[in-house]
Amino acid sequence: MKKLLRQVIDVDGQIPQDDLLKNFIQFSQSEVALADEEDREIWDYVKNYAVNYSALPTATSIRDYLERHGELSTIDRLEEIEAVRKTYKNSDYENLINQAVREQKDQEMHVVLKTAAQILFDGLTIKKRRENVTYQGHRGAMNYILEKADSMLTADGGVKTKSNIVLDTTEAREEFDRVCAASRQTWGVITGLRDIDQVCRGIKAGEMWTHAAFTGELKTTFAMNWVYRAVFLLQYNVYYLSLEMPVDQIRRIIYVMHSNHPKFQGQGWPTLTYRLIRDGEDQEGNPITEEQKEFYHHIINDIEENRGKSYGNFIVRSPDEEVTVPRLRQDMEITHKQTPLHMCVVDHFALMKPENSTRNYYTDLNSIVRDTKRLALSFNNGERIPVLGLLQINRNGKLEASKNEGVYKMQALADSNEAERSSDVITTTYLDNDLRANNSAKFGCLKNRDNPHFLPFTANIDWGTRYLYNDYVSAGSDHVMLGANSREDMEQIIEQDMAQHDGGS
Numbered sequence: 001m002k003k004l005l006r007q008v009i010d011v012d013g014q015i016p017q018d019d020l021l022k023n024f025i026q027f028s029q030s031e032v033a034l035a036d037e038e039d040r041e042i043w044d045y046v047k048n049y050a051v052n053y054s055a056l057p058t059a060t061s062i063r064d065y066l067e068r069h070g071e072l073s074t075i076d077r078l079e080e081i082e083a084v085r086k087t088y089k090n091s092d093y094e095n096l097i098n099q100a101v102r103e104q105k106d107q108e109m110h111v112v113l114k115t116a117a118q119i120l121f122d123g124l125t126i127k128k129r130r131e132n133v134t135y136q137g138h139r140g141a142m143n144y145i146l147e148k149a150d151s152m153l154t155a156d157g158g159v160k161t162k163s164n165i166v167l168d169t170t171e172a173r174e175e176f177d178r179v180c181a182a183s184r185q186t187w188g189v190i191t192g193l194r195d196i197d198q199v200c201r202g203i204k205a206g207e208m209w210t211h212a213a214f215t216g217e218l219k220t221t222f223a224m225n226w227v228y229r230a231v232f233l234l235q236y237n238v239y240y241l242s243l244e245m246p247v248d249q250i251r252r253i254i255y256v257m258h259s260n261h262p263k264f265q266g267q268g269w270p271t272l273t274y275r276l277i278r279d280g281e282d283q284e285g286n287p288i289t290e291e292q293k294e295f296y297h298h299i300i301n302d303i304e305e306n307r308g309k310s311y312g313n314f315i316v317r318s319p320d321e322e323v324t325v326p327r328l329r330q331d332m333e334i335t336h337k338q339t340p341l342h343m344c345v346v347d348h349f350a351l352m353k354p355e356n357s358t359r360n361y362y363t364d365l366n367s368i369v370r371d372t373k374r375l376a377l378s379f380n381n382g383e384r385i386p387v388l389g390l391l392q393i394n395r396n397g398k399l400e401a402s403k404n405e406g407v408y409k410m411q412a413l414a415d416s417n418e419a420e421r422s423s424d425v426i427t428t429t430y431l432d433n434d435l436r437a438n439n440s441a442k443f444g445c446l447k448n449r450d451n452p453h454f455l456p457f458t459a460n461i462d463w464g465t466r467y468l469y470n471d472y473v474s475a476g477s478d479h480v481m482l483g484a485n486s487r488e489d490m491e492q493i494i495e496q497d498m499a500q501h502d503g504g505s
Contacts, residue, residue: 002077004100007096021056023089024056026097032101038074038076042077112145115144119137119140120138123140189226189236192225192226193470196443199445200454203386205383206377206385207424208376210391210413210426211427216431218441219429222468224253225467226388235312236343237312237314241328241344252274257465261302272295272464272465315335323352328346346372346390347390348390350368350391355367362415362416372387389419391413406444407430407442408428409446410446410447427443427446428444440461
């Protein structure tokens, strides 16, 4: 446990406070059990400090507290924790927690089975509340195992899959304390588009977000922009199921999109476009210049140098066979064991195969959407995961939106009424000739289960790199630039903007 506790204590500034807070959230949300009294005392101090100061304590402040209370044995344990030199954050710390939970669950299961064997052969009387309960024989052993099953059935990270919520007051209190201690760390995966994040504050585990649009009207482009920011600014790991584009095409899109990263601002690099990198010449037939070649190599080197450090992982699957939701779940959960996943994108619903086809397009599509929502809620034995699914809007819906200034109505999703029921959020993009000419697109909101609807807004798009932006970013002379160059900068911009928005509403 000392390795886990080391990652939530500030020892000589080796782990930045934002990363300490992220670690604190992961640790406090898990069901890691601290067996030693000294570890529990240190963890209690860390929790109270985080709630009161929205920061994690230094080892010195913990030691001062323990010395004032004469806890000499706990001071010795703190020194052992400080001596741990290796530090963990993000997915590495998540892996560490998951490993600890698995080991504890294995030990608990061993005890349960050992006790069940004792009941089977000898019987056992256990005091429960105000009475003694006697278990005997095979029925008693089975009842004992079933009673213990609920507490055993958690995901690797410790998320409950069954509970009596009126008995969860301690957990509810701890959950609220976490929100107060580190509010920004409780957001979901944000899009990077101000008008959306201002209201939704990201997609959270267990939620299914459906983004719908007519053919060729930025469904995939919106998803790619969201994933790019999640991986390259927010350091998340994303799984992308692409049923329309091969891996190399997606890779080119993302690498060209990376040319807009603010770290390249002011360095004098030339403008890149997707077509230039794909064909070696631009749309006018002008060949790629030596300076553009150098810049693209520089982009590749930057990704290579920062993978696993400043950037997360972008795992793309472009299968050569039909994919069902159970098959998708299987591949994701295998991947999750090696690289903890924080978001999934399905591009798109209608191209998946239903588990049991009825040969009716509408029935099968509804089945796929419903199964995808179950995937979001039950991924990895109830650990849950956010899922963004893309959906095609029908022609009638497009015609109606054209009469309504680009704002869709729910009838546009008539091909899949299950999307209306199962989705937590439904967003749309709309394009017409005027919007295309002005390098912009119209965004709308049809559903937002846990928040108000955001108002329709127009975002800009750099067609050469497929980069979407609005108030977080500005158009530079050579590049479209983000308004932030790190996770912390981006979240602070959003937080400040939301504070201004709330104050003016």
